[in-house]
Amino acid sequence: MNIVCLGGGPAGLYFGISMKLRDPQHTITVYERNRPGDTFGWGVVFSDQTVDNLIANDPDSGEWIKDEFIHWDKIDCFLNGEVERSDGHGFIGLGRKKMLQLLHKRCEELGVKLVFEREFEAENLTTQFPEADLIVAADGLNSKIRNADLDIFECTVDVRPNKFVWLGTKQKFEDAFTFIFEETEKGWIWAHCYQFDNETSTFIVECNPDVYDAYGFEEMSHAESAETCRKIFENYLG
Template structure:
């Protein structure tokens, strides 16, 4: 089988490696429009569950990813002028530079015999007419998907809040939240390390705050200077960085949730952000993309023919993605409704932040929900102690 992956992000590179590892006779080529080593963004997050899955599927790449990652075990929140609150019983996570992750996956793919063509943009499937399968993993703005948006049933929904994806030379130890009060409303940041000397900082606020602060018309330099002042409490004098490895300046955006009713059309199949997006606040984008890759390889190598494999992939992954997108919608709405929660004591705010996926929370007074949640937690702890089922 001859296979083309359009897009050299994590999904495409991991899929190419797994398929070539499973079936070395396949001819697999990855086409990436950007030059090698040029990528947008800073660090990405993942969790213990993903690492365990990667290690079970392809230990070599999993170990390389783990060795290049930094880990946090605690979480800290600063709310206005209040003392910081720390929480340690949440699960820890990992951060890794996006460029480092891509380099690891590209090296692994090449070692297995995958061809990677950088600086090559594919605008239509007719350019790949000799391929048996075309995997469209060309991101949220997928050109291959847009050509058949009517067939795929593509829907794109924009979130209300504005956000900005930045880097910094401040190396955060804990995963760090900071909520700053301004005359125009709250603006917040969360940061996590991805190598010993750098972290990702995601800034978010309501459109009213964004415009009130003048961020909608500020120059790049003025905007960064304002944000550095607002979040001086966590940056400790370190700068925010707005220009990424691709040489592109960060831009304020509204997060776009992409859904598709169908994931394949003929021999073209969607994967990763081309098929689905989930709000960044749940930190699941990379894990879901790599999960797509593993599931598609499994379907291709176990089903009787290509149509059956693509149908199996679509059914199986859509179930997983629907659950994740539902959780992401509630998470995004929690931040969109931040004024409902931000005046709580920091420990209660953090507790409800941890419950932001709940469909019940938006409909219950926050303090009442917190007291109920604590009562349930204490009862569960008591039951575990007396039954020995901890």
């Protein structure tokens, strides 16, 4: 079968790997608008069970991913400076960019063709990709292909109100996955923090729309909003 994957995020790449493993005769091409090293974002986390599933599906890439991961079992939950620690949650963290690089490498090894810097449109897919027996839409959360016809994909979209920003920090949070809840004069705001390599942690800051408006985050530049978050959580950031 001639298979075209539209979108070279984790879903498109991993689908390509999985199909090739099941039948190496398939011709599989993944189309992606970005360049190979362009990816956004800091670290991602997976549960131990997820890693087991990856290893069961493809031991090679599963083991590479496992080797790159930072592992922890504990969760610390700070509420206005007081910590509650719980144990027994197996989790691992890895840089999103590193994960995509490993998946690129595995695709190349198995003969999945990667085409970067190619934008596709949601319309006339069969004209854009006449060679395809199967087209897989893997174009992410804001999928143009899915959004072009939500009914045909039987898709419902439920947008939640909270706002978040995905930041990174050199503070390591190496003992535990850490949640920090702070009650500020403008209301509650909280951070999800986890290490993903030897030097860096993800630091996601989240709040509800009232607090977001009270801080004026919408009008701030990226640097100003990062600095505002740094001040709110400075006791934890070293």
